[in-house]
Amino acid sequence: MNSAEQAGQLIMAGTPLNSADDVAAVVKQNHLGSVFLHGRSGRSAAGLKREISRLPEMTAGNATIEPLVSIDQEGGLVQSLRGGPWGTISSAREQGTWSTTKLAQVTGEWAKDLARAGVTMDLAPVADTVPSGTESRNAPIGNYGREYGSDSTRVAADISTATAAIKSAGVIATVKHFPGLGRVTGNTDTTRRVTDTKTTADDPYLQPFQAGIDAGAGAVMISSATYTQIDPDSQAVFSSKVITDLLRGRMDYQGVVMTDDVGAAEAVTNVSPGSRAVRFIEAGGDLVLTVKPDLARSMTTAVAAKATQDKDFHAQVEASLTRVLTLKQEAGLLTCTDS
Numbered sequence: 001m002n003s004a005e006q007a008g009q010l011i012m013a014g015t016p017l018n019s020a021d022d023v024a025a026v027v028k029q030n031h032l033g034s035v036f037l038h039g040r041s042g043r044s045a046a047g048l049k050r051e052i053s054r055l056p057e058m059t060a061g062n063a064t065i066e067p068l069v070s071i072d073q074e075g076g077l078v079q080s081l082r083g084g085p086w087g088t089i090s091s092a093r094e095q096g097t098w099s100t101t102k103l104a105q106v107t108g109e110w111a112k113d114l115a116r117a118g119v120t121m122d123l124a125p126v127a128d129t130v131p132s133g134t135e136s137r138n139a140p141i142g143n144y145g146r147e148y149g150s151d152s153t154r155v156a157a158d159i160s161t162a163t164a165a166i167k168s169a170g171v172i173a174t175v176k177h178f179p180g181l182g183r184v185t186g187n188t189d190t191t192r193r194v195t196d197t198k199t200t201a202d203d204p205y206l207q208p209f210q211a212g213i214d215a216g217a218g219a220v221m222i223s224s225a226t227y228t229q230i231d232p233d234s235q236a237v238f239s240s241k242v243i244t245d246l247l248r249g250r251m252d253y254q255g256v257v258m259t260d261d262v263g264a265a266e267a268v269t270n271v272s273p274g275s276r277a278v279r280f281i282e283a284g285g286d287l288v289l290t291v292k293p294d295l296a297r298s299m300t301t302a303v304a305a306k307a308t309q310d311k312d313f314h315a316q317v318e319a320s321l322t323r324v325l326t327l328k329q330e331a332g333l334l335t336c337t338d339s
Contacts, residue, residue: 001031001039001060001321003304003307003308003314003317004030004031004300004301004304005031005058005060006220006304006307006317006318006321007031007035007299007300007301007303007307007317008030008031008032008033008296008300009017009031009032009034009058009065009321009324009325010033010277010281010286010287010288010291010303010317010320011030011031011032011034011277011288011289011290011296011299011300012032012033012034012035012036012068012070012212012258012287012290013026013027013032013034013035013036013290013292013293013296014035014036014037014038014261014263014289014290014291014292014293014303015035015036015037015038015043015080015293016037016038017038017039017040017048017071017080018038018041018043019035019042019051020035020041020048020051020052020055020313021051021052021054023035023055023293024054024055024056025145026293026294026296026297027055027056027067028056029111029297030296030297030300031058032067032296032298033065033067033068033120033324033328034067034069034070034301035055035067035069035070035142035286036054036070036071036123036289036291037069037070037071037080037119038072038080038282038291039080040079040080040082041080041081041082041120042081042082042083042084042085043081043084043119044084044085045085045113045116045118046117047120048081048117048118049116049117049118051283052069052117052118052119053118055069057069062336062337063120063334063335063336064275064334064335064336064337065325065328065333065334066328066331066333066334067117068120068121068172068327068328068331068333069118069119069120069121069238070119070120070121070122070123070172070174071114071119071121071122071123072122072123072124073089073110073111073114073119073122073123073124074091074092074124074125074126074146075089075090075091075092075094075095076089076091076092076093076094076144076145076146077091077144077145077146078144078146079090080167081113081114081157083116085113086110086113087110089106089110090106091144091145091146091251091328092125092126092145092146092147092148093145093146093147093148093149094145095107095148095158095162096148096149096155096158099159100157102114103158103161103162103165104161104164104165105165107161107162107165107166108165108166108168108169111165111166111169111170111171112169112170114169114171115169115170115171117125117288117306119171120171120172120296120331120333121171121172121174121218121219122166122171122172122173122174123174123175123176123221124162124166124174124176125148125159125162125166125173125176125212126141126146126147126148126174126176126177127155127159127160127176127178127180127206127208127209127211127212128140128141128146128147128176128177128180128181128182128208129147129148129149129150129151129152129155129180129182129205129208130142130147130150130183131150131182131183132150134183135147137185138181138182138183138184138185139184139185139186139187139191140177140181140184140186140187140188140189141181141182142182142209144235145242147182148162148208149155152195152204152205152207152208153204153207155207155208156207156208156210156211157211158208159175159208159209159211159212159215160211160212160214160215161215163175163212163215163216163217164212164215164216167215167216167217167218170331171184172219172331173215173216173217173218173219173256174218174219174221175209175217175219175220175221176220176221176223176260177209177221177222177223178209178220178221178222178223178236178242178247179196179199179203179205179206179209179223179230179236179242179246179247179319180196180199180203180205180206180209180223181196181223181225183194183196183198183199183205184225186225187262188223188224188225188260188265188266188267189260189261189265189266189267190266191266191267192266192267192269192270193226193267194223194224194225194226194267195225195226195227195228196227196228196232197228197229198229199227199229199230200229200230201230201245201246201250203230206251207210209251210251212214213251213253213255217255218255218256218327218330218331219255219256219257219258219260219287219327220247220253220255220256220257221257221258221259221260222236222237222242222243222247222257222258222259222260222285223236223237223260224236224237224259224260224265224267224268225267227239227242230242230246233269234283234315235268236283237259237260237262237268237276237279237280237281237283237285238271238283239283240282240283240284242283243257243284243285243289244283244284247284248284248330252334254323255323256286256287256323256324256327257284257286257287258285258287258288258289259276259280259285259287259288259289260289261289261290261291262276262277262280262288262290263289263290263291263292263295264290264291264292272298273290273295273298273299273302274298274299274301274302274303275302276288276299277299277300277302277303278302278303278306278313281313281317281320282313282314282316283305284299284316284319285316286320286323286324287320287324295301303305303317
């Protein structure tokens with residue numbers, strides 16, 4: 001691949017769930033490797049699969065590379081495909097009261113529904129632990145019942161079960177939002193300078209993330225908050241101390257690391273779109289999510305330009321590309337023919 005094609009494989013662009021192939025032109029023009037379906041819909045699985053099949057694939061040498069197609073399917077208020085044939089998935093808070101057997105069975109059933117619709121990646125489960133009694137004050141997670149519970153050991157067990165069930169259905173599981181949004185008050189989607197002053201590099205609240213990793217999560221999503229006990233100088237999404245030292249080093253995670261949305265999120269508006277992508281990859285990340293597809297061009301251009309000028313950054317891009325393509329190969333999205 002040339003530098004532009006390499007950069008494109010590291011960008012995930014958003015598109016409305018009701019018109020999944022609206023982003024096809026942007027994908028093709030920018031060699032994008034991934035798509036995020038956003039919004040809410042009760043549309044049919046067959047109709048969604050037809051649109052997903054129209055998303056452009058990429059050819060590199062003797063390899064055919066299909067796009068990752070992701071969605072937010074957690075349960076409760078965060079259930080993108082809902083109603084009609086999809087039914088209603090209970091919130092994670094309620095799921096956390098179920099037996100292991102029931103959690104595995106129900107999660108596996110709706111994950112299989114995603115697979116039948118052509119969705120290859122779920123941006124779930126939520127591994128954040130919210131302390132008891134603080135739920136209503138925790139804007140991003142507790143306020144919506146997105147957490148499996150308030151005890152990190154029990155949450156870890158549920159994350160292990162849910163991750164394994166999603167994976168067994170043939171869908172990539174993504175544990176989020178590392179290193180945790182359970183003890184903040186602001187929502188990074190709508191608020192700047194969201195800060196966690198409690199989470200440390202050996203915090204018990206990291207257990208659910210480790211459990212998801214050990215259960216086979218294909219990706220880990222990084223928070224855009226700042227964690228003063230780990231790196232007071234950088235938001236996690238731009239922090240090598242969080243991504244490279246803690247997640248990849250101390251926790252020994254070598255898979256795909258992705259951003260939360262850094263397209264429309266208020267938390268990153270003081271950083272130019274191109275720099276958001278470059279700084280994330282410099283910190284050790286791989287896959288950049290922008291809900292706004294029109295930002296994909298500036299992101300890919302910035303990454304490609306930096307890689308051309310900086311051999312160390314070029315090496316990081318190639319390492320990230322390898323991780324993303326390995327994940328695609330494991331998911332059956334990268335196939336090779338004999339030359």
